[in-house]
Amino acid sequence: MAPIVLVHGIFNHVRGASPEQAAARRVADCRPRLVESLRRLSIEAPEMVMAYYADLLRPDLPDQAQSAGDDTSFDGLSAAERAAAAEWLTAAGAVPPADPQNVALAPLRQMLGWLVDQRGGGLSGTAREQTIRRLERAIVANLREVEAYTTWPQRRNLVRERVAGVIRREAPMVVIAHSLGSYVTYETLHAHTDLQVELLVTVGSPLRVPSLACRLDPALRSGRGARPAGVKRWVNIADVGDVVAVPPKLAEVFPVDVDETCDNGLGFHGIGGYLANGLLAAAVAPYIS
Structure with missing residues (x-):
């Protein structure tokens, strides 16, 4: 079991790799940045696995060379x-x-x-x-992958089942969901109420983007989202220059416990900048130290 599960966002399809291989490759790319931020707190980074679903959003077969x-x-x-x-x-x-x-x-x-x-x-x-x-x-x-995710019901279910399967298998203390991954994770945790997560950290989240929020399942009620039943604490972090995480302040619509802003410089939306940020390290530290 891994203490941290990372749910990726856009630009993560690994052509020609199995889901297991792709997940291992992507988490190997990401982990050094988390190691960097936790080291500043004198904490050794624990094992982290990735819930990989990018292959399921391809409109063609995974081994074909082109896609829309x-x-x-x-x-x-x-x-x-x-x-x-x-x-x-x-x-x-x-x-x-x-x-x-x-x-x-x-x-x-x-x-x-x-x-x-x-x-x-x-x-x-x-x-x-x-x-x-x-x-x-x-x-x-983001527009294209959300379109793929929300307009193909069978694939939406497959994505949520795979992400839920990783969380269920690993039983993590912390789930870190980036970009589109925060959208997928929100729906997954609502659909699978047996999943228990001590800390959900969303980073670079587009949950408030109007054209995306209107497609959420479960739908917003009176303009408000609901906390997934199994989530004990929810921290959201958005870079001030991240045009994917708009409008700012997720807590105005969703029941977020802590809503932080940061400045990752020219990184804007990249997962690496968020993982290396001290705000994220401080949020996860009590759950892994």
Whole structure:
């Protein structure tokens, strides 16, 4: 049994690997950052395993070379997806389009560029363009993977069953759920009420993104989410520049015990920056030391 289970977010499909191999590879990539943050507290990092589900969200067979989800540019979005992306950016604080009736025609890169200028600490030139492109890919990938997860009922169930199976097998004290993984974990823990988790830590969570929140199962009631029955404590951490974790302050909608903000610099949304952050280390320390 592992004291910590990590539930991954977007960009984690490992082509040609079995789920077990992919999970081992991804957790090996992530663990050094948690080791780094816990070492500052003089705590040895415990074993950590990953609940891997990315292969289940592929619209094709896992061994095929191409998939519709590989297009991570605003240019490839449908009108409905462009509207969802514009809504997402508006929730993040970007200037909304002048004509709300034509949100599908919103200048998405212009909106994202405005956000980067406000939050990026004076980036310019190549660095600015690279940041815009990275965040564009993150938003589109989240939209596409949420679409895959929420519109294919059989795969939604398969994803939740696999994540639940890992948590049940490992019986962890702590579950750390990143990005789309926080969405999946929220639904999984609600669907499997037998699962007991002492501490749930969500990082870079898009649970409040309007176009995603409206698809949650269980649905929000009167605009509020519910704590999964087996979760004793819930800590949420969001980077101030993370355009996936918007709007800020998850606690305004969900029963979060502690709602923290951090600044991981240019890391923005990456899982590594969150795992290396002292706020996360301080949250998990009492459960693993």
